[in-house]
Amino acid sequence: MKKRFVSVFCALMLGALSAFPAAADVIIEPDDSFYTSHWEECDYLGNQYYANGQTGTLTGYRSPESKQEKKTFQNGELLYISFTYTDETGTDWGVVEQNDGTCWVRLDEIVRKYDSELFREEHADALAPFDDQAGDYERLRDLDGEIVVWTYPGSGESSGTITEFEGGPDSFGFSECYTDENGLRWGYIGYYYGWRDCWICLDDPTNAALPVNETLTAMPVLHQAQPDAPESEHKPERSTELLLAGGLVVAVVGMTAVLLVVFYRRKNSEDLH
Secondary structure, three states, X not given: OOOOEEEEEOOOOOOOOOOOOOOEEEEEOOOOHHXXXXXXXXXXXXXEEEEOOOOOEEEEXXXXXXXXXXXXXXXXXXXXXXXXXXXXXXXXXXXXXXXXXXXXXXHHHEEEOOOHHHHHHHOHHHOEEOOHHHOHHHHHHOOOOXXXXXXXXXXXXXXXXXXXXXXXXHHHOEEEEEEOOOOOEEEEEEEEOOEEEEEEEOOOOOOXXXXXXXXXXXXXXXXOOOOOOOOOXXXXXXXXXXXXXXXXXXXXXXXXXXXXXXXXXXXXXXXXX
């Protein structure tokens, strides 16, 4: 099916629109039949989440309106949610895109992976407007090595490298600066030639092995699989049940025999008289 492309202006300029021109980007919509028929009711999300089903697994359905199960994810699996939809009951759903197709999951059964947006929210008080008094732009242009781009300071997760510095300060445009617990300065980039919402370590831009912040990168606490309920301790074993049943049969047969003997003795006594 032919995909539609939605053109959107980058909303990540964060007050830096005067520093560099606004750039357009495109979002590829999911090849999903439910999304195709309800796209006007869907909202763009574009984040990664961990599966976190109540029973230790997360069920993916064909659509928010279908009870047909399409996929099962183990808690902790990383999923990309591109668009969301709210059904008539107020339940929020997200469409999962993978190489083998799409499915829909409940948003209350996933946990967002820590990312640059969450980092900026949690460290808002520590962010400062970028000021190039240290000559960072000129130094980055003169570098021989590749500039490592990070998802956020201390993530240990690289988004790739910039091999050639294109344009001047207006095109590169750091909007904010952050100093981490190791004293390293980081520059935040809203958009740069396809790079979005990313960071560069200004003090050590080519080092691909920078320290990792274990607190920020730790896996969130997820629901664990529930063990099967044990059988009741008071449930009689099968052999006991058979013994009881056999005992009742023997008792009935014995009582019947006694009654027959009594009956015949009484009858014979009456015949003699």
